[in-house]
Amino acid sequence: MKIGLEVHVALPTKSKLFCACSTDATEPNSSICPICMGFPGSKPMLNRAALDYASNVSRTLGCMPAQMVSFVRKVYFYPDLPKSYQITQLQEPVGVDGSVEISSKKVKIRRIQLEEDPAKIIRESGYTLMDFNRSGIPLLEIVTEPDIASEEELREFLGELRSILYYVGINIEKELKVDLNISLSKARVEVKNVTGIRNLVDAANYEIKRQTELTSKGKEVVQETRSYNEAEVRTESSREKESDEEYGFIFEPDLTSYKLPSSNAKVVLASKVAREYSRKYGAKEKTILELIQFDRESYALMDHAKDKAEMQKIIAVIELLKKYESTGIGNEKFEELLEIAKSGAQINAELIKKVKSGQRVETSSVNLQSIDKEITTMIKNHKELLKEYEKNPKAFNFIVGEVAAKLKANPRDVAIRLRAVLEKGFKD
Ligand SMILES: [Zn+2]
DSSP states (O other), X not given: OOBEXXXXXXXXXXXXXXXXOBSOOOSTTOSOOTTTTTOTTOOOOOOHHHHHHXXXXXXXXXXXXXXXXXXXXXXXXXXXXXXXXEEEOSSSOSEEEEEEEOSSOEEEEEEEEEEEOOOEEEEETXXXXXXXXXXXXXXXXXXXXXXBOSHHHHHHHHHHXXXXXXXXXXXXXXXOEEEEEEOSSSSOEEEEEEESHHHHHHHHHHHHHHHHHHHHTTOOOOOEEEEEETTTTEEEEOOSSOOGGGSEEEEOTXXXXXEOOOOOOOOOOHHHHHHHHHHHHOOOHHHHHHHHTTOHHHHXXXXXXXXXXXXXXHHHHHHHHHHTTOOOOOHHHHHHHHHHHHTTOOOOHHHHHHHHTTOOOOHHHHHHHHHHHHHHHHHHHTHHHHTTTTTOHHHHHHHHHHHHHHXXXXXXXXXXXXXXXXXXXXOO
């Protein structure tokens, strides 16, 4: 397997790429204007926020910084495109020559470009309907070299790319939309719009088998665009659009050239952080990555506390925050929670709530919890001794002494707790 990917990412801007129409309309054809419907005489204007996102992704993927960014018209005739061209990029894209690091290799990024999404075609009971809300939504296209050689690499690459996008502020909630490039011979074969890792792998395997069989029979592989039929697990020739080489590209005269915005924004590479913290603080890389890959807040807490407590403790407390779906605790209160965890107390939803609301958590009540925990352990280990604890004060005092010494607690407190536990009737 040796595949390249074209990943399409819709950018989370408030308005479309070349007009002021909102990007989050639900009622069909409710967010449209002469620009995104391609009326004659309408002129596009570039949305700077889209360029900012694109530039940040480009930088994070280590692309060569583009001097200037410009746009072209990719001309083709299709009902989703009433002006008969899509505004995209050719010679001066946002970025070229980047890479994404996965555990086994660097997957090279050939180019990143900005373009507009066409309208949506809906085929329904014999009609073809059009929804122009999607027309002009900013898309980022990320094209890799054919460097991905296994399912494992594919999975890791897509996870890593999604995490990078997340930290740039582009949260992909569903799967990434991907086109596959598989070229065993000179002919470039593209499988359009495959979603989900399972489908990508199946489509790639089918295509590799198909192309190998053709070549072994001495037949030629046709350069074409194919689609993936999920139900039948096969790719099919789709003659809907021509291949790239047949498109006409012309310079877009309505847009100027743009300088890429400079940015000092520090973008987090979660996998790099996980590797570094694992090496430095001895926690499992995989555990750290799982916590922070798509969670800015957990990363911020971990980063803040990394030199203040053991990484294992930090991880445990973050895991508890996630378990109880508690967000927005902030650094200071997180430290407080860490202190409580250090004292050996059980952290539960109620305690988290208390700390978050700024209520003072009595250290004594914390201590009591850890005393109870220790008492339970001691009772388990000394059942025989305690059977006659009423007649045998030595046994009772022995436990009190042990627990008090271990927790550096007040023996009187321990005695009160032990009596309470025993009177309730301890059962193991
Ligand atoms: Zn519009």
